Amino acid sequence: MSASQTPPATAVPGDDVPTLLVKIFGKDRPGITAGLFDTLAAYSVDVVDIEQMVTRGRITLCALVTAPSPAEGSSGTSEGDLRATVHSWAESLNLQAEIISGRGDNRPRGTGRSHVTVLGHPLTAETAAAIAATITATGGNIDRIFRLAKYPVTAVEFAVSGAATEALRSVLAPEAARLGVDVAVVAAGLQRRAQRLVVMDVDSTLIQDEVIELFAAHAGCEAEVAEVTAAAMRGELDFEQSLHARVELLGGLDASVVEAVRKEVRLTPGARTLVRTLKRLGYQVGVVSGGFTQVTDALQEELGLDFASANTLEIVDGKLTGRVTGDIVDRAGKARLLREFAQQAGVPLAQTVAIGDGANDLDMLNTAGLGVAFNAKPVVREAAHTAVNVPFLDTVLYLLGITREEVEAADTLVG
Numbered sequence: 559m560s561a562s563q564t565p566p567a568t569a570v571p572g573d574d575v576p577t578l579l580v581k582i583f584g585k586d587r588p589g590i591t592a593g594l595f596d597t598l599a600a601y602s603v604d605v606v607d608i609e610q611m612v613t614r615g616r617i618t619l620c621a622l623v624t625a626p627s628p629a630e631g632s633s634g635t636s637e638g639d640l641r642a643t644v645h646s647w648a649e650s651l652n653l654q655a656e657i658i659s660g661r662g663d664n665r666p667r668g669t670g671r672s673h674v675t676v677l678g679h680p681l682t683a684e685t686a687a688a689i690a691a692t693i694t695a696t697g698g699n700i701d702r703i704f705r706l707a708k709y710p711v712t713a714v715e716f717a718v719s720g721a722a723t724e725a726l727r728s729v730l731a732p733e734a735a736r737l738g739v740d741v742a743v744v745a746a747g748l749q750r751r752a753q754r755l756v757v758m759d760v761d762s763t764l765i766q767d768e769v770i771e772l773f774a775a776h777a778g779c780e781a782e783v784a785e786v787t788a789a790a791m792r793g794e795l796d797f798e799q800s801l802h803a804r805v806e807l808l809g810g811l812d813a814s815v816v817e818a819v820r821k822e823v824r825l826t827p828g829a830r831t832l833v834r835t836l837k838r839l840g841y842q843v844g845v846v847s848g849g850f851t852q853v854t855d856a857l858q859e860e861l862g863l864d865f866a867s868a869n870t871l872e873i874v875d876g877k878l879t880g881r882v883t884g885d886i887v888d889r890a891g892k893a894r895l896l897r898e899f900a901q902q903a904g905v906p907l908a909q910t911v912a913i914g915d916g917a918n919d920l921d922m923l924n925t926a927g928l929g930v931a932f933n934a935k936p937v938v939r940e941a942a943h944t945a946v947n948v949p950f951l952d953t954v955l956y957l958l959g960i961t962r963e964e965v966e967a968a969d970t971l972v973g
Contacts, residue, residue: 573662576828577606578637580644584653586617594619597647601626601640606663611704622664627891627896665699668720671746674730675957678739681712681950692733696721701912707962709827709949715959717746727943735939742944742957744928750959755905757896757922758838759849759914760854760868764951766824767848768876770804773871773878776815786971793937797848797888804873809880813873813910816852823853828952829943835955838972842903847893848918850882865899869916892923913954914938930954 561887582594591610598621606621626636641657648655674693678685693700698721706713718726727743734741744750761768774783783804790800791828836843844865847854854883858866868871869887872879885891892914900910912919912926923942931942932951946953954963 573692578625580621581656581659582619585611586615669909670722671719672723672746674716675742677711679712680709685739696834704957711948713956752909754909755842755900755903756911757844759919760845761849762915766826769853772819773808775810791916798886806880808878811878813876820856826951828950831952844899846895867895889918889921893925894923905907
């Protein structure tokens with residue numbers, strides 16, 4: 559458009575322009591939306607906003623339109639005719655209609671916008687009330703609520719404005735813990751829809767097992783290794799020292815045990831769905847592990863992961879030596895690798911997601927734009943941005959605004 563051209567008039571009315579909110583509700587059936595706007599079209603009104611939802615076969619349809627202009631040659635307006643016609647149309651379909659006069663568009667949403675995702679199994683009325691009340695108490699306004707999933711958990715999302723994301727997160731986290739539900743709070747905006755990088759821990763996150771304990775079972779020292787592992791994950795022991803102590807117990811094992819352990823590894827429920835869906839969306843996915851490349855390399859190939867890094871068990875003359883080679887992937891190492899993966903992927907850290915369960919994941923979780931504690935130890939749940947405490951890894955998709963219906967529809971198309 560050249561500078562001399564006049565831009566088209568905006569369809570958004572000013573605050574002084576009369577508008578009508580037309581609300582229709584009742585039993586849903588095909589043609590209701592078209593029928594309403596056919597009825598309104600006779601009065602030459604402009605559509606300012608539309609909202610429609612259907613819950614268990616009941617429709618709620620709201621249309622914000624400009625008020626009709628006075629009829630030509632008449633001292634009155636045609637608003638009364640519009641009201642009568644809409645009510646008559648609604649009654650003919652056994653629907654209810656409500657028409658509210660006002661001025662201008664919807665009021666602007668407050669600054670500070672967030673998505674609050676609530677996961678419940680089940681999601682009770684008490685929980686919904688408490689979450690809503692907590693949001694209100696922070697000065698937030700709930701602009702919209704919709705369901706993301708009905709199984710394996712009930713997941714709903716609140717679109718909230720008027721409160722800072724960090725402030726919401728700080729008050730909702732303890733409330734969620736009290737209620738026994740999971741609540742995630744992320745900032746709204748284009749960043750949430752941008753291409754991302756997701757990096758996961760492996761043991762007890764991507765997979766159900768602790769790999770070193772699988773090796774230990776073959777060495778006959780499973781109980782001893784498990785106790786050291788648990789202490790390290792609770793943050794009671796230095797990870798590098800505990801790693802060396804545990805690996806030393808594996809010395810002398812035949813290298814054939816590697817293939818046996820690979821076959822014993824069990825993916826966490828929902829792991830394949832999570833990775834498959836993220837890859838379809840153009841996300842890059844990686845793993846970092848305090849475990850071993852002998853397992854993570856196989857997982858990378860099986861799942862099509864973009865990045866993978868872990869410790870490497872030293873094997874000499876067909877035997878495990880009881881040592882690891884190369885740099886140790888510990889708590890600081892995981893955060894460093896997240897940064898490296900993000901740089902290689904061309905993704906800002908603010909658009910990264912990290913998922914983990916142990917104390918050695920904390921630096922990584924806090925470095926990422928969104929850190930998710932997955933069935934984590936208490937110290938991790940308290941420090942992470944959000945926590946998921948259900949045994950389904952694909953519930954992380956709901957925190958990103960992806961619905962179960964979208965996941966299933968994509969699977970159907972590809973399948």
